Amino acid sequence: MQRCGTMKTPELTHGFEIDIDRCEGTMSCMRACPTHAIRVKDGKARLIPEQCIDCGSCLKVCPTGAISAATLTIADLDRFRFKVAVPAPALFTQFARSDTPELVGQALLLLGFDAVWEYALDIELINRAIRDFVRRWNGPFPLISSSCPVVVRLVQVSYPTMVEQLIPIDAPREIAGREIKRLYSEKLKIPPEEIAAIYITPCQGKSISILQPAEEVKSHLDGTIGISEIYNDILFNIRRLEGIEPGSEGDSEPRKIFRMGYPEGEFHNLSESHYLPLTGLTDIINVFDDIEKGKIRNIEFLECHACPGGCIGGNLTVENMYVARAKKLNLIASIPVPTKEYLLEVERRYALEDFSLRAPLNPRSLEDGKLDLHERVRRKKKSNELMNALPGLNCGLCGAPMCRDHAEDVAAGIADLKECVFISKDRIQNLKKHYYR
Amino acid sequence: MAELLRQCFVMQGRNFDKAGEISGEIKVILRDLGINAAYTRRVVIVAFEAEMNVVMYAQSGTLTFSVTEDAIDLIIEDVGPGIPDINLALQEGYSTASDEMREMGFGFGMGLPNMKKNSDEFRIESVVGKGTTVYATVRHHEDA
16 A cells, blocks of 8 residues: 655554555545545555544545455455354345345355354443443543444544543454354364454454554454455355255254344443434534534433444445345344343353453554654644645645645645645646546 | 744633534644643643633633643633632532523533643632633643
């Protein structure tokens, strides 16, 4: 991935890649980026890694498909001896109503997975851990859910004073990964490294949370496969299964699973009066801004999912979000009463395990830590002053999404004020070279 | 200590819809300046409570915000009713807010005490019938 030359924090990776050869510099990504982390210079998109929160907005809008998620394919899993799929609840909303979660699970086994993980229990455990945490908390409210990796990164980058309000409880998928490693290495007598716990993901944001967790530890999961990557194969196998008599293939394990799978809505059982569920980055940013201004009070808990509609609206899903939502409601309605064994297992694991994040979350430092206050003040004043020279139209032709960004880039010494077409008219001629081909 | 940056904001009394915007703006400035989160939080609490007091009680006011190497100074000056007994006003829970204000979730008598608690230097000057000026200095603590 190409990066802006002067910005340095090479340790920071991201859950997607920009293929520079395929990039035609259309600026669609730059305009879609909520944190203004993309510049388009000389007809090519570049990422400012420190500002990227891995929301994947760029990936969705790229007309040439130059931006792709850093996910795995089934073939990548060959190096593992035992492969376990951890399907995001959103996966089950992607197929027709008659394609039950059990069928989807069996199709995953046919694809080469050795087991499909029952994720519901881990969600239940984290639900409880979060509920208890909210009750015990005596710091500033509202607390913010940390299961969406994009929301965590948004807070770390844009709302550093709110980082301590991110609930320091691990995501259900991580707890699932931990339990998978423990259970199967014990059962099969093989080292945990030879077991793959693969998250079937609705978005590339989960990839980054596995590649580089925000709390800077090693993930319990080994990678992600995008729903869109294996959608066709699952569908093909579901159709094959339909022609087979029940019980004749892949029985036992997948038969028992998903009876409790809550698709999305992970905290539906929290107190309603002090709880706001939010979806979509635009809405989340509006609410966070209102919190900063002190306008939202008496709210204890915000459940935030960066994709509109929640994870079913993820950028690696296939089904129309509203259709998926209808399927989800249908699935919730058909959740059976939990069995006694299930409830006992919840009690047993809740008492035994720790669900806290293994390291604290910190704000992400956006610039080279060596900059002193004097230099930052100088840049701030300089960029304010430069704003007077710029038209304020946010046309983006300089290669920065807004005039404000261009002014800041110039003040930081990484752009030239003359890249503005209002300041140098011959800039248009330069742009023509890139865009009239 | 040499002043690095100074900014002045104007506030209108009873502008509840705009309340919090100045402290929100200060928060963004401090973030851009790379000021750490705990330090910023204290400054913003002081600014927010000051802003709310002007909106709730005064006709108008100004908030002057200045940054030096080791501290942030806030001076909030308003044209308003003034505070007859400053010591009483500084007691937690003491409030003269109307029922309407309380219904909006304000006026729990924590404003001034909160400002004092989050400042390293804090002083109020007030003339009844004329207005109030609050001087608050928030310092950067290494351990914060």
